[in-house]
Amino acid sequence: MALGALHGELVGDFAREGVDGDLDALLAEAPRAVGVAARGEEALFRASAAMERGCPRVVVRRGAIRADWLEELAHRAATFGALLYEHDDASGYRRAAPRGRSRAQLGGPAAPFGAWLERRAASAAALPVDDPTLGVPGDLEELAFTAGHKPVLYLVKPADEAARLLARHPGAHAATRAEAVAIDPATGARRYGEGRDSTHVFLSASRADAERAAALWERGSSAHARELGALLGYPPCCVAAFEALAARGDNAALVWITERRTRALSASFAPPLNVVLRRVVPFTPCTFSCRLAVARAEGVLDALDAGVASSLLASLSRAVLYLDEARSIVLEGARARGDELAYERAALVRDDGSVEAGVARAKLGAWLPPGGLLRLVGRGVELDGEEVGALLPFG
């Protein structure tokens, strides 16, 4: 297509986004092209969201984002079959295609907080551990499946637990695969073929769906994210946001990326999606207030006993200082006052028995006393003169 025609097509979209900035409303109209008026990180995530939602042409202002992010966007355009252009009035449009193989890593903190913790001395008072909500079943996924919210249930269990899971669903068809899994405590990354002997269980009312999900998983869950996501009942927007990423196996990086994307898209932090305190839904939401993801989470909460659901929702409605999967802190009664954050009580989200969690408990108590006041810096807070964590304001 001639670039002149492309320009004619884009002017309206540029104007519309420039005026109301409502990307969701714009994308709902399935535009043939989207011009991204924003700059920096906001432009990166808005352009990515347009591609993920099927917009065939996306234009960013020349110089509006860093070169490595433009390269990352070009890779994402290739993933979704979209065309990416840079534009300015002086030199018009230039197609941006991937130049190499390297992709930008968007997750993770600016500085390695693990090293920060190692340098600190143990405190006299250890950080308490948060109390889990009583009465919440171990596998909310199984509850969602039983309540009819997902075509296929996929769980990884030790062999004896897998047998008990199958016995609880005598009417369902099961496809199982045995493979050892080791899970890294800090990142949640799974390494297959080592660690604990495990059974991958795919359960469905449909034999074809259970077998299809198992086959897709065997061929590579990342390469078949879209079809597998649909079988597991995940929202397509969340699956596409996941598919857009270069690296997907690090759960800690996924939380950091979702926090950045949520802020860049001016979205909010909906308590049912407080995945750090409890994964009510098993997938990574595209933002922490994704409408479809919230609806899936509310479906699970509705399937719980009403009293348990309201206690769990109250627990999820609290701010979290996220470091990683083993070292994150819930801040009870957190209230922002200008560039400070007052809180009533800080606690480690959970003690999973890992060395990482033990060190965090022993060393963070001194920095996070009851009734404390923290200075907000960057994405997180200042602890002993350094920026630490990402603050997730779910409460």
Ligand SMILES: [Zn+2]
């Ligand atoms: Zn979503």
